[in-house]
Amino acid sequence: MKIITTCLFAIALMVAGAPAAELRIGTATTSITPDQPVALDGHRGLRISKKVESPVTATALALESRDGEKTLDAAIIVSCDIVAIRQGILEKVREKVKPRLPDFDPAKLFLSATHTHNAPVTLEGRYTLPESGVMKPAEYAEFMTTRVADIVVESWQNRRAGKVSWAQGQAVVAQNRRATYADGTSKMYGATNTANFRGMEGYEDHNLDVLFFWDQQDHLIATAINVPCPAQEAEGGLLLHADFWHPVRQMLRERYGKELFVLGWTGAGGDQTSRPQYGKAADERMRKLRGLTRLEEVARRIVNGWEDTYECARKDIRSDVMLRHCVKQIELPHRKVTEAEVAEARKEAAKYAKDPAQLWNYRWNHGVVERYEAQQAGTEGSYKMELHVVRLGDVVIATNEFELFTDYGVQMKARSPAVQTFVIQLAASSYGYLPERAVRGGSYSAVIQSSRVGPEGGQVLVDRTVEIINTLWKK
């Protein structure tokens, strides 16, 4: 009811013509790096961190539009160096924030994940962990949510009148990671130097959408960078790190101020990676000639793309911008499990059932069996996803909970009336991959185990998101 009221209020303001409003901006950042070994999330096998390569952090951006003393609308967005916002994490943060911020509606808070595969596990039961010597997921989740709640409060409390601008650059970072072959199959990270390789399955989005936040003296205080590519360049191994966002932040802070707050927003990049899928020799040679690691090379491209927009953004700084934040729960149909799929999943689950080291694989397959049984019993229902759509001036931010295949992001951008549309995946929660044309090709990320919502639900997601964006633009 509250969510519907919020959206109706936002729409009513749009129709009535919103008055000139003051934009208030607050920022804060914190380390969410544990001080003990911890299980790293994102792979099938258990990995216990040995060392911190770069700190994993969370950065909060608080926005409020005001008319005098009256809050018109608000949003607090927290970008986290984590693989995903697992079930319950956002709720924990909201619970911790609520008593500390009586003037802020916790529903207007959401977290998003950069998808680094070298950050801690936050959910129990994903791996079989050693009894001792490793920080347990629940303990880490408690630590992380406390830290995040602190910066939510800090950013809200330090908000000041400020300005914003937006710009679009380009950075060739995302590369479609699904190779297709002559027989119609696809494979994530499949070989591309084979005679049966036919092309990369899907699209890549090389636009770089950037928000800049300024104080009243036009000093840059924060920036949000939307890269349609997950932070998985250096995934694997036993180092805890923030992947390419760390060198991006370092480079920007070196050049634009140590206090600059940098939010990394991952766009619709479920089928993307920053690692070259072909042409690796050329890429490696260039990188060596530049004296850069792969992480530094990716960061270089993002920072170059960001800097390419900076002077343009300075020319069009706005203080009087509309802020409207619609929070809605939308229902997405689940992907149907076929008989053939459940039979295969049962077989695989049985194979892994008795080996604690294969817990991830067991759960990945057994989940399909559970879904099928619910489907047969008629109890599966639809998935209720928390959607955030935030209008800020001429731009809009739209979230989703998936590793959303890029085509969906392109659809939203193409159909959106906003000058720029920022799509943030893995926001509020996480519910697996959401493939589109990829279902035909199969393979990890498009098979039934990987996706609980399929193309039918993906299309509902796009249509509902665009619908809400359109309502925020209606005159």
Place this chain on the structure above:
Amino acid sequence: MRCCREFTVFWLTASALALLSVVGTAAAGAELLIGAARTSITPDRPVALIGSMHTRIARSVHSPVTATVLALESRRGEQVLDQAVFVSCDLALLRGEPGIFRGGVIEKIRQRMRDRLPGFDTNKLIVSATHTHSAPAMAEGEFDLPKDGVMQPAEYLDFLITRLGEAIVKAWQSRAPGSAGWGLGHAVVGQNRRAAYADGHAEMYGKTNRPEFRGLEGYEDHGVGVLLFWDRDQKLVATAIDVACPAQAMGTGLAISADYWHEVRRRLYARHGEDLVVLGWIGAAGDQSPTLMYGRTAEDRMQRLRGLTRVEEIGRRIDQAWEEAYQAACKDRRTDVLLAHKVQTINLPMRKVTAEESAQAQAQASKLAKEPRYRLKMQWHQRVVDRYEEQQAGRATSYPMELHVVRIGDVAIATNDFELFTDYGIQIQARSPAVQTFVIQLAGPGTYLPTERAVRAGGYSAIVENNLVGPEGGQVLVDRTVEVINAMFNSAAQ
């Protein structure tokens, strides 16, 4: 006995060293000679432009169209090891008479060159087009043109060949020892121009703000391959830039234009001198365009904030990518580079015309036959009927394509005749053993060459009228190209 053994070891070692020095001497010591030139191919009178189905007469020049030539020769002493002359033209196509595979523009140029360049094998001449849609037409009979006041296509063709000939001679005769380098930058220039919809069909330049829009059909290649050539004094004399996007940012206006290549050259001249010869190569880009399929409002705004037109913005991006590649490539200049150039005719199975397609084409051709202003379109449909008849008679079942594969050091350059869909270029690059592989499309008179997914979806560029060669032939093209590249790199290794 020990003495004998020691002597034997010494003798064997000495022999091995002697042998190595002979082999080493034979392999090393190849000198790369580089020559470059450019010429204007801008007519001084109104001329018909090619690139759209309707007649356009250009009476002004937005930017001059030029041809740039790069001449390469490797020698060991007086012995010529191999040669290649690349000519990049600000033209839409290299097509003389429509539908004619041989006797076209490139053959005409070679005929003129044969006597003018003794010592140069004219088969080693590669001519390619940047695909600007604002360049003169050179085939008679495509448009209904006034007889007076407009340069006729045949006259323009003659002018073009004369100018190209002069530039080729100049580049060839100016070749001198130098060094080469290569690098890779990135620029977001081309966008896949085929919108795919929920019902499975695709449209070139289809609307993307429709609820039925599902995504852009194919891939994009934002790598910018750069070749650099310096003279003996380390002065940069020529550069070739490979961009997987046709030069069509100007669209189909009424002025002659080199499109974005003019802006690229202008920027490079400003930093490296007006004498720099800049060759524009278009990669596999049959399904690409610099016209945005979505996000135009954001891009228009950025251009306004930068004070640039679209053409200037694209030029800026390519220039940035070039600089990226240049800065790194400068650290790795090579004098002793292997130059090898294979020229082969490969036969590509033609796309079959179905009876239904022929019937539909016949109906369209008949409808358009009465209107002179639709001549080009009528011919476009009629050729399908003619192909069907040839096909039924068992004639013209394959398309003979002249394939050029040039190796320069660690780099491979592979040409094709077509507006080649990007997936094929990616396949070639992915399967090539070269460190960098440059694909040059429209190095011949060909048409669109679509992928299987494009043919399934239909739409302009993937229908039978557009394709002499379809996916079956496209795969043969890729496989044969990779085969030749592999042979070049493997034999050198051996």
